[in-house]
Amino acid sequence: MLTPKRLNTSAENFEAELKQLLDWQSVSDEGVVNTVKEILNAVRTQGDVALLNYTQKFDGLQAQTASELKVSSERMQQALDRLDSKQREALEKAAARVRSYHEHQKQDSWQYEEADGTILGQQVTALDKVGLYVPGGKAAYPSSVLMNAIPAKVAGVENIVMVVPAPKGDLNDMVLAAAMIAGVDQVFTIGGAQAVAALTYGTETVPRVDKIVGPGNIYVATAKSLVFGTVGIDMIAGPSEILVICDGKTNPDWIAMDLFSQAEHDEQAQSILLCPDADFIDSVQASMDKLLAEMPRAEIIKTSINERAALIQVQDLEDAIQVANMIAPEHLELSVDDPQTWAKKVRHAGAIFMGRYTAEALGDYCAGPNHVLPTSQTARFSSPLGVYDFQKRSSLIMCSDEGAHVLGQTASVLAHGEGLTAHARSAEYRIKS
Template identity: 70%
Template sequence: MTAPTAIRRLNAADADFARHLDHLLSWESVSDDAVNQRVLDIIKAVRERGDAALVEFTQRFDGVEAKAIDDLILDRARLELALTRITPVQREALEKAANRVRVYHERQKQDSWQYTEADGTVLGQKVTPLDRAGLYVPGGKASYPSSVLMNAIPAKVAGVSEVVMVVPTPRGEVNELVLAAACIAGVDRVFTIGGAQAVAALAYGTQSVPQVDKIVGPGNIYVATAKRHVFGQVGIDMIAGPSEILVVCDGQTDPDWIAMDLFSQAEHDEDAQAILVSPDAEFLDRVAASIAKLLPTMERAEIINTSINGRGALIQVRDMQQAIEVANRIAPEHLELSVADPQAWLPQIRHAGAIFMGRHTSEALGDYCAGPNHVLPTSGTARFSSPLGVYDFQKRSSIIFCSEQGASELGRTASVLARGESLTAHARSAEYRIVDDQDQGQ
């Protein structure tokens, strides 16, 4: 393994701190022209040739010997078989995690509502689940059964009638844990296709793959690029950047714990970002020592090393108040408040995908089984985005019912505003329904 270099150190007191922090956080998840054109060509082929294109691309890109689309479809019985092929311990863990995710997301469910005004006008909101959702799941060795639970269960809680999962099986490699998770989460149909072609199939439909209303789930640059291109035809969850963790610590947590928490995100990939903020300079030194000590023991040491040295940092701040200010500036995907009284600081946190409270709450628990969703906004988008949830699989329709009196009263207001915008038909449409006060009295 390459010898670890010293992790970047920043100090909020330095005059050029803001510039260095901006450089550290900068991330452009932009596809190059070659990737973009390849994805557009794939989408076009799937739209024009449907199943035949899916079979061809799966043979070419995944090395799967599929002769027809039927070879790429897994029925419910195959998902149930996967439950018998995993170990009892694995099944128990999946079921426990699924139950916790389901219980948490049940609380997010929104219901329709209405209220009636004095004149009989009724206003409200009708909440309706999407008809069909598509779930993209990475396949092969980089497979994530936890993502199946986190994406499929909120859809089912929302009342989505059909959840369609696509998962590539490179060289025919099927991950039984992923299929077992799909079974437990209530996935209705599974197609063993991946890449931009799978996104295109879900967005536009083929002879066999049904068209969905929204596509969720993580993928590589081709998947992300395809999701960008089909947005508008279907909804998407987000275009996710590399995983991130920001730990705010008062200096009293075991430095080995903090180092491993940083590793837990750095091991995702070389572009992942792990940052520690603390007012205690000596504690930062101890964590740096823990990083050097523990790194050689990690299976993904090379990936962690590249991530930590390329995009990681230990940041010294004046006090805990400034630590919170820095955290809000970063708006991280995962924020650990590894402090004595996290509840006291919580009201000041404005921007974070998920907030892990206290010394004993590792981010890893949120990834798998705590209950809240692990699909979170990255790259500073927590400033305006939220975790994936039940609300992502529900639509809201406005309800407006006007009584005769209500239509007359509102019509006067609408008429003035419409004529102010020179939209005469709007005005006259409203005016037709205005009742004279004399008529109302009769």
């Protein structure tokens, strides 16, 4: 029997209990950090030699030269050709929807001219090279390939370098097929902190990139945090989360399975239900107990639900929205009447799934919006991965003689106020006598 935490917002100690429930600390201890630092330094200084050594040590891939770590375009095409028709069709449909959605995000350069002829604006350009980390081994995530690579391509990134570990040479065909469909340019069978190092510093074989995106284990996450500043990164993601607000009118089996959909990710994943109806909460609990036996990943779900889940009774839906904004979840389901009206009250959420028929799982694979979302309450200040993450902006300033005359006087006063004489003189030279 499952034993998720039962809370009530009317309880005097509710906020303290909620804070304790939400608390999650990375398991990146000093030992992990020191190991990752050693790997980063070795790859930075020794290049392909260190990369080969770590790949042989951690992945059991007995490549003799670094060139063997590169996956040929022929191998990628073979993977695509080997897929059964349903898998290929699903990948292509998902890719088309993801591409269509992200095309709406693309930003163009802009400028305007003031009355005196001064031109101001912004020039938007794509990053040159992006590194995409894809987990390998027991798990395979072709959906992550689509979600990370397609926005980069829409943004105009010319070179996407994908890294994926291949333990003992085992490479997943759907991952390679997704890379082909998404337009990934190069693929290397490397993983872990050594892959992050190779993308950051470059080796004789692996090109240096400008930004690294994609999920990974604690060694990968730690490596990304340590190289940030030398390269850009997308985010440091915590465990997966789902928060469901339900008015008690949805099939409780649906809600139970929605909660399971995140719990099955790993033992640290968090699933929370907010509902004003105590009887419905009991029904969801009963559904969870009933459905658990059907789940292949039942043990993972059980640990996640018992250690990090909560069924919370709220006073009403207004109260539920207030709690949701405190939690700032990665995924928020509004399983209520008139969900679009309630969605306008949500201030902090990675993605909002509106209505009883909109399962969070649809967003993971094929709805179109990105499934790379802020976790661990970072939705308070972060956004989903998007085209904008692969574009950068340069300010445009072009003064006319009249504009330089007017602005120079203002700049001169401010520069002298800061004690920066050369700044002031530089502006004053353009002021008409």
